[in-house]
Amino acid sequence: MAENFYQRLIDKYEPMTEAAFLTLVAVRKPIKSEDIPAKIAELTHNKLQLGLGTLFTNLHAMTKDYLMTERVDENDVHTYEITGSGESVLVAERDRLRLLSGIIEAEQL
Amino acid sequence: MRRWHTFIKGSEQELTWLNQQAARGWLLTGVRGSCYQFKATDQKYRIFSEYVTLAVAAEVPAASAPFEQLATAELANPAIKVIYTGSTQPALQQVQVRRHGDLMMELNIATAMRGHFLNMMNVVLFSGLLLIVAATFVSQDNLPEWFTDTYLTLWLMWGAYFLLKATKIHHVADDLRVKTQYYDDAWLPTQHVFFEHLPADLNLEDPQLKSMGRWQLVGHDQKGTYWYDLQTLSSLDEIKQTLQSVVGPDVKVNVLSFLGLGPIGYL
Incomplete structure (x- = not known):
């Protein structure tokens, strides 16, 4: 039952866009929304960034699909954290990227 | 600034x-x-x-x-x-x-903008025409020449302004269609179809009618006179021939290709 549920989400999100991948990786630990752009800059060594609209579109969609949770405190600070569903989708994407990366190495591209 | x-x-x-x-x-x-x-x-x-x-x-x-x-x-x-x-x-x-x-989103915005500008052009031309007719009637055809000249120039320039804007956006929309390869709701000539003595609304789900193009009911009166807009690539004769076979010989079918204005609701 749970596996079917995860599979539905995996089918929906795979293959992942860069924006979705970076958003999901950025929330692996609880993080305030205002800190996410800095986290993405750190993850990509300042080579890639997401526009605010793109970031919040992904946060909104993934929260609705329960890939992450959103907590809002009394100061209206939004904190996001990945869920088990989000981790499952991320693992599926990791395996996909690993396969592609293996091809790149094997073919010495 | x-x-x-x-x-x-x-x-x-x-x-x-x-x-x-x-x-x-x-x-x-x-x-x-x-x-x-x-x-x-x-x-x-x-x-x-x-x-x-x-x-x-x-x-x-x-x-x-x-x-x-x-x-x-x-x-x-x-x-x-x-x-x-x-x-x-x-x-x-x-x-x-x-x-x-999102190019599809841009295309949607472009077609909506084009429709808006053409509708504005229609509004300007219709209301301008009504005003000049009303003014002529009220003045008993004694409008000064300078007034009619100025009015006509301003009226047509205002209409042309919206037409130019629509044309500019139309070219952008064309480019977007090529980029997106999306032609489903592309512009097709709007033919105006009038029926006389039609007993009821056309069944627009009828496969024969559907295959002709996109239909839109504009209006009808109590006597069975119906006006539909049909966006299609079919010729006027083809439309008339097909429709006559659908509605039967008792219904009179008239097809007008052009009413002198961009069609209302042009999208």
Whole structure:
């Protein structure tokens, strides 16, 4: 039952866009929304960034699909954290990227 | 500073122009219709524009380092918001920024804008015609020549203004159709079909009618006179012949290709 549920989400999100991948990786630990752009800059060594609209579109969609949770405190600070569903989708994407990366190495591209 | 420019909101062309303004020291502060407001700045900004749904727009904060939200533009058709953000962070001036660009969305906006400008042209031409007829009637055909000349010039220029705007957007929409390869709701000539003594509405789900093109009921009266608009590539004779076989010989079918104006609701 749970596996079917995860599979539905995996089918929906795979293959992942860069924006979705970076958003999901950025929330692996609880993080305030205002800190996410800095986290993405750190993850990509300042080579890639997401526009605010793109970031919040992904946060909104993934929260609705329960890939992450959103907590809002009394100061209206939004904190996001990945869920088990989000981790499952991320693992599926990791395996996909690993396969592609293996091809790149094997073919010495 | 204010500048008026007709762009597809959220398009690359608009973004390039906004960044050119920013490079000249003019930072976007507001967008209203075709009017863009700027304020002078001595900081180096890079501007971004993205489409977001109304629900997401409510969640996007005014500032989230390194971005600050500069302006938003809410569109009615399609119902979305374009958010304009900027950043002064040096690291962001050259880095690749993934933005939610969407050519299909641009195409939807372009076709809606084109429809809006053509409808405006229709409104100007119709209301201008009504006014001049009314003025002629009231003055008992004694309107001064200078008045009619000035009125006609202004009236036609105003109508032509909207036509030119629609034409400009039409070319942009054409380019977007080629890029997206989406021709499903592409413009087709609108033929105006009139039926006399038609007992009931046409069944527009009828496969034969559906295959002719896109139908829209414009109106009908109690006597069974119906007016439909049909967007199709069929010729007038083909339309008439096909329809006569569908509605039978008792119903009179008239097809007009052109009423002298861009069709209302042109999309």
